[in-house]
Amino acid sequence: MTLELAANHGVSVQENGLGSSPLAIRGLTVSYGQKPAVFSVDMTVQPGAMTAIIGPNGAGKSTLLKAALGIVPALSGQVTVYGDALEKQRARIAYVPQRASVDWDFPTRVIDVVLMGLSRQLGLLGRVRARHMACAMDCLNRVGMRDFADRQIGQLSGGQQQRVFLARALAQDADLYLLDEPFAGVDAATEKAIIAVLKALKEAGKTVVVVHHDLATVTDYFDHVFLINTSKVAEGPVNQAFTAETLQAAYGGRLATAQIDQISRALG
Amino acid sequence: MSGEEFVPLSLTPLLIGTFAAIACALPGNFLVLRKQALIGDAISHVVLPGIVVAFILTGAISTWPMMLGAAGAAVVAVVMIEAIRRLGQIEPGAAMGVVFTTMFAAGVLLLEQTDTSTVHLDVEHALYGNLESLIWLDAVGWSSLLDIDALAGLPPELLRIALTLAAVSVFTWLFWRPLKISTFDEGFARTIGIRTGPLGFALVITAAIAAVAAFDAVGSIIVIAMFICPPAAARMMTNRLETQIAWSVAFAVTSAVLGYVLAGYGPLWLGMADAVSAAGMIATVAGLILAVAAIWGPCRTRAGAPGSA
Numbered sequence: 315m316t317l318e319l320a321a322n323h324g325v326s327v328q329e330n331g332l333g334s335s336p337l338a339i340r341g342l343t344v345s346y347g348q349k350p351a352v353f354s355v356d357m358t359v360q361p362g363a364m365t366a367i368i369g370p371n372g373a374g375k376s377t378l379l380k381a382a383l384g385i386v387p388a389l390s391g392q393v394t395v396y397g398d399a400l401e402k403q404r405a406r407i408a409y410v411p412q413r414a415s416v417d418w419d420f421p422t423r424v425i426d427v428v429l430m431g432l433s434r435q436l437g438l439l440g441r442v443r444a445r446h447m448a449c450a451m452d453c454l455n456r457v458g459m460r461d462f463a464d465r466q467i468g469q470l471s472g473g474q475q476q477r478v479f480l481a482r483a484l485a486q487d488a489d490l491y492l493l494d495e496p497f498a499g500v501d502a503a504t505e506k507a508i509i510a511v512l513k514a515l516k517e518a519g520k521t522v523v524v525v526h527h528d529l530a531t532v533t534d535y536f537d538h539v540f541l542i543n544t545s546k547v548a549e550g551p552v553n554q555a556f557t558a559e560t561l562q563a564a565y566g567g568r569l570a571t572a573q574i575d576q577i578s579r580a581l582g
Numbered sequence: 583m584s585g586e587e588f589v590p591l592s593l594t595p596l597l598i599g600t601f602a603a604i605a606c607a608l609p610g611n612f613l614v615l616r617k618q619a620l621i622g623d624a625i626s627h628v629v630l631p632g633i634v635v636a637f638i639l640t641g642a643i644s645t646w647p648m649m650l651g652a653a654g655a656a657v658v659a660v661v662m663i664e665a666i667r668r669l670g671q672i673e674p675g676a677a678m679g680v681v682f683t684t685m686f687a688a689g690v691l692l693l694e695q696t697d698t699s700t701v702h703l704d705v706e707h708a709l710y711g712n713l714e715s716l717i718w719l720d721a722v723g724w725s726s727l728l729d730i731d732a733l734a735g736l737p738p739e740l741l742r743i744a745l746t747l748a749a750v751s752v753f754t755w756l757f758w759r760p761l762k763i764s765t766f767d768e769g770f771a772r773t774i775g776i777r778t779g780p781l782g783f784a785l786v787i788t789a790a791i792a793a794v795a796a797f798d799a800v801g802s803i804i805v806i807a808m809f810i811c812p813p814a815a816a817r818m819m820t821n822r823l824e825t826q827i828a829w830s831v832a833f834a835v836t837s838a839v840l841g842y843v844l845a846g847y848g849p850l851w852l853g854m855a856d857a858v859s860a861a862g863m864i865a866t867v868a869g870l871i872l873a874v875a876a877i878w879g880p881c882r883t884r885a886g887a888p889g890s891a
Contacts, residue, residue, distance in 0.1 A: 385769045401775070409773040416767045420615065421823045421881075430763050434774055438759060466821035466881075486774075 334397035336361050336406075336490040336521040337382060342391030344374070344381045351377045353545045355391075359490075359523055364516050365538040366526040368556075370565050373543045375525045376412065376494050383409055383492070395490065405434055408488035410479045412495050418468045424478050425463040428453055431485030453484040456514075458507050473504030480508055491515060493524045497531075509535055532556055585723040592846070594718045594736065598743050599842050599864060602799035603834035605747040605792040606808035608754045611823070611830050612785055614813045615765050620675070621786055622809035624682035626793035626802045628659035630689030633794075638696055649742075649794060656790040659685060660783070686802075711801030711861035713842065716740070746795035753788050754827075757781065762823055799838075800861040811868035812837065818879030833875075837868035 337359040344352040352374040359365055367375045381388040384400060395403035408431070428450040429442060436442065454460045457477040467475065476496055483491055491512070497505050512522050512535075526532065532539060532552065539556045541547035541564040548560035606622070613619050632655025636647040659681050666677040720726065720735030727733070754761070764771035764778045771778050789809065796805045816829035841864030846857050876882060 380769065383773050385772045404773065404775045407773060409770060411767060411769040415769060417615075420766045421817060421821050421826050422762075422766065423822065426822075427766075430767075430770070433759055433763060436759065438756065468821075482770075 333358070333394075335359055335394075336396055337492075337523065338394045338397075339378075339382055340392040342378065342381055342393065343389045344377050344386060345389055346377075350389075350544060352381060352388075352542075355542065355546050357382075357540055357546065357549065359521060360538055361521050362516065362519055363538045364512060364522045364524070364536045365540055366524055366532050366536040367540045367542060368526055368529065368532065368564070369542040369547070371527075373564070375542060378542060379409075379492055379494055379523070379525060383407070406489040408483035408486040408491050410483045410491070410493040410496060412498065413472060413476050413479060414498075415494075418470070418475060420467065422467055423463070424454065424459065424465050424467055424470070425450055427467060427478050428481045428485050431482040434486070450481075450485055453481040454478075456484055456511060457481045471501070473500035476500050477504055477507060480511060484511070489520055491520060491522045493522070495525050495527060497526070497528060529561070589723055589726060590718050590721040592842075593721070594740050595713045595716050595860065596839060596842055598716055598737070598740055599713055599799045599838035599860065600835050601740075601743040601747045602792075602796035603808050603812070603838040603864070603868075604831055605743065605750045606789075606796055606805060607812040607830045607834040608750050608827070609785060609789040609792060610809035611813040611816070611827055612761055612765055613789060614810060614817070615823075616782075618786075619810045619814075620678065620806075622789050622793060623806035624663075624678045625656050625659065625786065625790040626797075626805045627682045627686035627689075629653075629655045629790065629794050630802055631655055631685050631692055632658075632689075633797075634689055634692040634696065638692070649791075652794040653787075653790065655685065656787065656794075660786060710859055711797070711799055711804065713799050713860040713864075714846075714857070743795050743799070746791055750788055750792050753784070757784070761785065800864055804861050804865040807865035807868050808834065808837075811865075811872045815868075815872040815875035815879070818875040818882040821881050833868070833871050837864050837871060841865070841867040 335358045337357070339355060339357040342352055342355045342357075343350055351372075355374075355378060357378070367378065369375050377386060380386045381391070382393050382400075393400055396406060425447075429436075429446065431453070432442075432446050432449065436446065451460060451463060454463055457480050459474060459477050459481060462470065462474065462478075467478065470478065480493075480496065483493070493512075496508055500508070512524070515522055524536070526536070533556070537552055538550065539552055540549045541555065541560050543564045543566075547564040548555040548557075610619070610622060613622055629652035632651035632653070633648045634651075635655075636651025639651075640647045662681045663674070663677045666672065666680060667674050670677065716737045716739050718726075718732075718736055720732040722732070760771065760776045760781055763774075764776050764781055768778050793802075793805050793809075796808060800808060812830040812833035813826070815833050816826045819829045820826050842860050844867065845860040845863035848863070849856060849858055
């Protein structure tokens with residue numbers, strides 16, 4: 315069954331049948347109560363691509379990422395990271411949670427949050443040395459937040475908080491970057507800064523997956539899309555999988571026809 | 583006060599009170615930041631039946647069976663809270679409330695039914711603490727600190743709370759980084775391989791051990807003040823967790839020392855005849871420190887606090 319699937323998807327077949335994709339998901343089902351939030355989803359992330367996970371509110375976009383990373387328990391399903399068990403490849407993953415998921419009153423400074431990205435290197439009791447500080451400052455610089463290093467995180471605007479989270483992910487120096495709604499509620503300057511950083515990551519050969527909600531920017535920002543509404547709707551390059559039909563299928567009546575027309579026109 | 587009077591009568595209660603306050607304040611910092619502060623209260627209440635059962639089984643007041651009983655009760659409580667939360671599909675606060683009041687009530691009933699008149703395990707001591715009676719009768723002055731025979735007569739509670747404080751300190755130091763990261767951002771903590779479930783459980787168990795050991799000093803009702811007041815006051819003094827821990831220790835020591843001294847001598851200074859409960863006074867001082875920090879502390883207005891934009 316798994317072999318068949320892999321063959322159908324045209325991915326290279328290894329022992330586990332999931333290939334060496336940066337992130338391969340098979341049959342993932344997650345439920346918070348009676349109703350499944352994510353139902354039997356398959357996903358194969360293309361290496362070196364920028365993929366948007368799109369779907370209506372409550373479609374299971376964030377849950378898909380969280381379950382794939384083991385943050386929330388899955389009822390069933392298989393996840394491999396670079397063809398290997400998740401636990402063995404954690405060092406290659408950087409995850410940026412939704413900004414609203416943490417308490418920004420937490421007594422800590424911007425630089426301390428970025429240093430959390432280095433905790434695998436630091437270990438349990440390793441001291442923060444000059445090179446770690448330099449690395450963290452460099453990551454802050456890349457998101458334009460160098461001058462804020464000593465600020466308490468509660469004093470930042472939403473956009474600045476999001477950039478600090480991105481800087482922490484950069485400090486992890488991963489191969490696969492997973493971001494949950496990084497553009498939600500941020501200012502235009504931050505959105506620009508974040509997309510520039512993500513595109514630079516892609517140029518450097520990294521793989522980027524973003525839970526995204528703004529359909530208007532999908533074609534500008536991403537080269538692959540994954541449409542979900544509890545179950546998978548479509549997956550592939552933007553020009554093939556991001557169409558009026560797939561959007562209609564994912565959003566149903568929730569997306570105004572006018573909006574779909576507009577997107578279709580933009581897609582040419 | 584001379585050494586002849588201070589060392590036998592006041593030194594050990596002061597040390598026990600201080601150690602207990604610090605041992606509670608250290609995990610208290612994380613519990614308060616995790617919005618789990620009441621778990622300290624819950625645990626301190628649910629261990630009562632465990633202690634009483636241990637006493638009934640062994641028929642004596644001895645440290646280790648009672649600590650084991652307390653730890654067993656704490657584990658039972660944590661499992662029950664989880665079970666009620668999952669099976670009953672109710673919020674954790676309510677599950678905690680149900681479990682801790684029920685177990686505490688069971689403990690009080692057990693205690694009343696047990697013949698404890700000959701030993702000092704009675705309702706009052708378990709509830710209000712026993713600090714004033716933890717004296718060192720073998721001491722004759724400061725020189726007794728170097729006298730092996732006299733040291734053997736130290737109250738066993740002192741050794742117990744000192745070991746507890748050492749264990750709590752080691753836990754905080756060793757797991758500082760994972761505790762800090764998982765308290766701030768649990769999802770991220772998991773993705774970097776921190777086992778947040780067992781770590782959170784270990785924190786609660788550590789708090790439970792501190793709570794049980796602190797029974798001697800402040801009793802099961804007031805121990806919650808030692809978990810919440812010093813860390814909450816410390817949070818208003820600084821915006822860095824490292825500094826907050828230092829402030830919370832300073833506040834814990836101040837509460838214990840000032841509370842003990844005021845309880846013993848305050849009423850005399852006011853012309854009253856009797857001393858008041860040290861435990862009550864320690865908690866009162868801790869509350870006053872919190873009030874002062876809430877009014878004048880430099881970091882009391884925060885992004886999410888009401889009244890600030």
